[in-house]
Amino acid sequence: MALVIPKETYSGKIYSIQLGSGAKAVTIGGASALPFLGFEGTFPNRPAVALEVMDIAPDDWPETLKKAIGSAGSNPVQWAKFCQQSGADMVALRLMGTHPDQKNKSPEEAAKIAAEVAAAIDIPLMILGSGHAEKDTQVLQAAAAATRGKNCAIGKAVEENYKTVAAAAMANDHKLIAMSQLDVNLAKQLNILLTQMGFDKERIIMDPMSSALGYGLEYTYSVMERIRLAALLQNDPMMQTPIVCDIGANVWKVKETMAPDAEMPEWGGLEDRALAWESVTASAMITAGADMLIMRHPGAAAKAKEVISELMG
Amino acid sequence: MALSGVEIFKHLPKTNCKKCGHPTCLAFAMKLAAKQASLDACPDASDDAKKILGESAAPPIRDITLGTGDKAVKVGGEICMFRHEKKFFNPNVFAVAIKASEAGDVAAKKIEAVKTSEIDRVGQKLRVDAIAVTDEGGDAAKFAAVVKQVVDGVPGVPLILVSKNPATIEAGIALCADKKPLIYAATAENAEAMANIAKENKASLAVFADGLDALTALSEKVKALGVEDLVLDSGARKAKDMIEHFTIMRRAAIKKNFKPLGYPIITFATRDNSVSEAVTAAIGTMKYASIIVLSSVEKWKMLALLSLRQNIYTDPQVPMQVAQNVYKVGDAKENSPLLITTNFSLSYFIVRGEVENSKVPSWLAVMDNEGLSVLTAWAAGKFTASKIAQFITESGAEKNVSHKELIIPGYVAVLSGALEEKLPGWKITVGPREANQLPTFLKARA
Ligand code: B12
Ligand code: SF4
Numbered sequence: 016m017a018l019v020i021p022k023e024t025y026s027g028k029i030y031s032i033q034l035g036s037g038a039k040a041v042t043i044g045g046a047s048a049l050p051f052l053g054f055e056g057t058f059p060n061r062p063a064v065a066l067e068v069m070d071i072a073p074d075d076w077p078e079t080l081k082k083a084i085g086s087a088g089s090n091p092v093q094w095a096k097f098c099q100q101s102g103a104d105m106v107a108l109r110l111m112g113t114h115p116d117q118k119n120k121s122p123e124e125a126a127k128i129a130a131e132v133a134a135a136i137d138i139p140l141m142i143l144g145s146g147h148a149e150k151d152t153q154v155l156q157a158a159a160a161a162t163r164g165k166n167c168a169i170g171k172a173v174e175e176n177y178k179t180v181a182a183a184a185m186a187n188d189h190k191l192i193a194m195s196q197l198d199v200n201l202a203k204q205l206n207i208l209l210t211q212m213g214f215d216k217e218r219i220i221m222d223p224m225s226s227a228l229g230y231g232l233e234y235t236y237s238v239m240e241r242i243r244l245a246a247l248l249q250n251d252p253m254m255q256t257p258i259v260c261d262i263g264a265n266v267w268k269v270k271e272t273m274a275p276d277a278e279m280p281e282w283g284g285l286e287d288r289a290l291a292w293e294s295v296t297a298s299a300m301i302t303a304g305a306d307m308l309i310m311r312h313p314g315a316a317a318k319a320k321e322v323i324s325e326l327m328g
Numbered sequence: 329m330a331l332s333g334v335e336i337f338k339h340l341p342k343t344n345c346k347k348c349g350h351p352t353c354l355a356f357a358m359k360l361a362a363k364q365a366s367l368d369a370c371p372d373a374s375d376d377a378k379k380i381l382g383e384s385a386a387p388p389i390r391d392i393t394l395g396t397g398d399k400a401v402k403v404g405g406e407i408c409m410f411r412h413e414k415k416f417f418n419p420n421v422f423a424v425a426i427k428a429s430e431a432g433d434v435a436a437k438k439i440e441a442v443k444t445s446e447i448d449r450v451g452q453k454l455r456v457d458a459i460a461v462t463d464e465g466g467d468a469a470k471f472a473a474v475v476k477q478v479v480d481g482v483p484g485v486p487l488i489l490v491s492k493n494p495a496t497i498e499a500g501i502a503l504c505a506d507k508k509p510l511i512y513a514a515t516a517e518n519a520e521a522m523a524n525i526a527k528e529n530k531a532s533l534a535v536f537a538d539g540l541d542a543l544t545a546l547s548e549k550v551k552a553l554g555v556e557d558l559v560l561d562s563g564a565r566k567a568k569d570m571i572e573h574f575t576i577m578r579r580a581a582i583k584k585n586f587k588p589l590g591y592p593i594i595t596f597a598t599r600d601n602s603v604s605e606a607v608t609a610a611i612g613t614m615k616y617a618s619i620i621v622l623s624s625v626e627k628w629k630m631l632a633l634l635s636l637r638q639n640i641y642t643d644p645q646v647p648m649q650v651a652q653n654v655y656k657v658g659d660a661k662e663n664s665p666l667l668i669t670t671n672f673s674l675s676y677f678i679v680r681g682e683v684e685n686s687k688v689p690s691w692l693a694v695m696d697n698e699g700l701s702v703l704t705a706w707a708a709g710k711f712t713a714s715k716i717a718q719f720i721t722e723s724g725a726e727k728n729v730s731h732k733e734l735i736i737p738g739y740v741a742v743l744s745g746a747l748e749e750k751l752p753g754w755k756i757t758v759g760p761r762e763a764n765q766l767p768t769f770l771k772a773r774a
Contacts (some may be wrong), residue, residue, distance in 0.1 A: 016548065018540055018541055018544045018582075018589070020580075021579040056575070167740045174426055227637065228635055228636055230674065231674075231701075233642055239411050241412055244410070270678075278685075282627060282628060283628030284626075285628075287602070287603070287626065291631075292632055295606055295636055298611060302611055302614050318603050318604065319607075322607045325567035
């Protein structure tokens with residue numbers, strides 16, 4: 016019996032989205048088949064790896080991570096430059112300091128930092144709010160205006176605030192990150208709502224909501240696989256937006272990335288364990304179809320880039 | 329010839345007992361015909377039925393058992409491409425390679441690592457499943473010496489004997505013939521000799537060929553030589569080739585019932601850098617490899633890989649759950665603290681582990697929320713003040729303790745007011761948000 020390669024016929028394709036400008040601009044998406052199946056489709060763009068920076072010092076980040084970032088963490092501009100030097104494709108600025116439970120920084124302060132960071136790097140910038148749906152509307156509006164022309168990704172637009180956040184992205188020519196909660200239908204629903212208000216679907220990056228290895232990763236994994244099947248096999252235009260996975264924030268709060276060697280001897284050394292935790296989480300999300308990752312440890316980001324290179328062939 | 333659902337139905341017990349997870353025997357027969365179930369799921373199927381249904385009842389990917397006894401592992405037997413379609417059944421095996429040239433101290437170290445590799449995660453015992461002895465850099469005598477070291481050092485751990493030289497395999501298998509090892513590998517050059525060794529020793533046999541066409545031809549040839557339990561290696565080592573080859577193999581078997589590729593897949597995910605090895609092996613776990621050979625098994629690496637495997641192989645329809653109960657942690661007495669969490673295995677085991685860490689004996693009330701985590705259950709309306717109150721009253725938690733204080737997870741602090749109303753006379757204490765702060769919290773109260 017000779018083997019006839021069983022190929023799928025894909026009727027859909029993932030949109031390509033460009034971020035930033037100039038020589039260091041990044042384009043994501045464009046896949047015409049399930050992840051990395053080169054025998055039945057093309058993958059014009061590599062998944063991009065963004066390293067995360069905050070507008071406040073990473074005081075509550077685990078030691079391993081703080082050590083990897085070093086003194087750069089004390090200043091967002093320096094930190095962003097450090098990420099660029101570490102080989103990140105993008106910088107993800109999370110305006111955590113604006114959260115009412117944090118420093119409750121004003122939208123103006125946040126916007127100033129966003130503009131400074133954007134000016135200090137030549138790789139593309141992603142600007143994320145603190146996750147406080149209400150405050151994020153003002154913060155992201157101000158930050159989007161302050162970085163006009165930089166072709167950033169702005170987010171996250173969620174069910175509660177998508178109108179204002181999308182309007183801010185639209186008014187300032189940015190791309191939009193839209194997050195829903197681990198559910199194929201909710202992801203689609205949010206994209207529909209956005210297009211209904213006139214937002215161009217080809218400017219949306221979808222965040223299906225991430226989880227860390229060992230802590231619900233399988234839910235994200237399967238939601239992503241189902242989104243991709245709907246996009247490619249069923250040609251559903253509302254599912255064809257590229258996917259971003261915000262993994263660092265989830266990975267670096269679990270015990271596996273924090274417990275000292277002495278406390279959990281059966282888990283092995285903390286440094287390697289923590290690095291492996293973020294790297295393997297990244298590997299899983301890339302395999303499931305992530306077009307963009309938000310990570311925290313430069314070493315883990317390097318491992319993600321390494322496996323991406325192997326996968327792109 | 330594949331049988332139709334109705335033909336298969338004739339051979340089932342027809343009791344509609346539902347033990348197979350299907351409402352009726354007919355429904356199960358339809359699934360068997362569609363290759364979406366395996367006859368194994370019906371505990372009452374007669375041996376005659378098994379024989380008659382033969383090929384029809386066999387899963388599209390043959391299942392194979394490595395080793396014997398309580399450490400034996402079953403691989404293959406999968407029936408779908410994506411875990412959400414049904415589930416992935418038989419977790420892949422992680423094996424560590426020990427080279428013949430490592431006979432002695434290095435081998436001893438790796439054997440020790442395997443011996444102490446067991447971890448408990450979410451109630452499951454996970455470990456390095458097998459050892460692959462490879463003839464690299466050694467002769468048949470050294471190879472056999474390592475096999476002996478393994479058999480003596482970790483009896484019962486399944487073995488993979490890796491050599492393209494039949495004489496070397498013979499030297500090794502002589503020491504573990506009764507242990508159902510996997511022989512790696514039959515190639516175009518040595519197929520007859522390897523097939524004979526496999527048959528004589530009732531061992532399973534890996535088939536190696538470079539590329540899928542050559543592998544198809546060789547797999548058919550070895551099967552014709554009379555070996556049934558095959559494992560396949562297409563030579564894919566780079567991540568891209570792994571995903572492509574393994575997808576084609578799985579699809580051909582499952583969707584086209586293409587028998588020559590309907591066997592478990594083995595791959596070697598070895599890399600110089602151990603984290604790189606972990607991310608590559610991870611791809612094997614997600615994308616259809618059944619046996620993944622690693623060059624080293626540091627504890628931190630195995631923790632990550634075994635956790636990933638556990639995630640990927642859980643049933644997507646039913647979250648892992650524990651039984652609703654008031655669990656005693658340590659030597660809890662009537663004045664010990666009473667805490668509450670949900671019955672999602674992950675939540676329960678994390679919280680229980682931290683309570684144990686605290687060394688403060690406690691009662692842990694675990695409420696059935698259909699296996700949802702604390703926040704998910706709360707958001708879904710299944711961990712509400714009235715439901716918790718009802719549970720505490722009906723579970724008999726009150727009988728275990730002489731006090732009336734309930735510690736609730738910090739993330740659901742908002743429930744405390746309503747709970748005090750629903751549980752008159754009770755004091756509701758808000759615990760920390762993350763379980764890892766529980767030891768400090770509990771110690772400070774003790
Ligand atoms: C995986 C997941 C799911 C899975 C379910 C997994 C499961 N079996 O529960 C699915 C996809 C089904 C799901 C669904 C939903 N989810 Co959900 N989900 C998650 C996710 C990503 C991880 C949850 C998890 O497994 N956590 C790990 C476990 C161990 O955590 P835990 O039980 O809370 O335990 C920790 C602490 O609470 C503490 N603890 C536990 N018990 C105790 C006891 C005491 C005494 C103490 C002191 C501490 C303590 O220790 C643990 C570790 O520190 C979280 C986001 C996140 N990253 O946390 C959202 C999250 C929980 N989900 C959320 C929501 C809203 C939903 C949905 C309503 C949305 C939807 N898609 O429709 C549905 C509801 C489900 C339903 N049936 O209707 C929200 C809840 C928002 C809120 N603040 O209330 C979250 C927080 C996401 C978010 N940020 O919006 N979800
Ligand atoms: S377990 Fe067997 S006897 Fe019971 S319903 Fe299923 S097929 Fe019928």
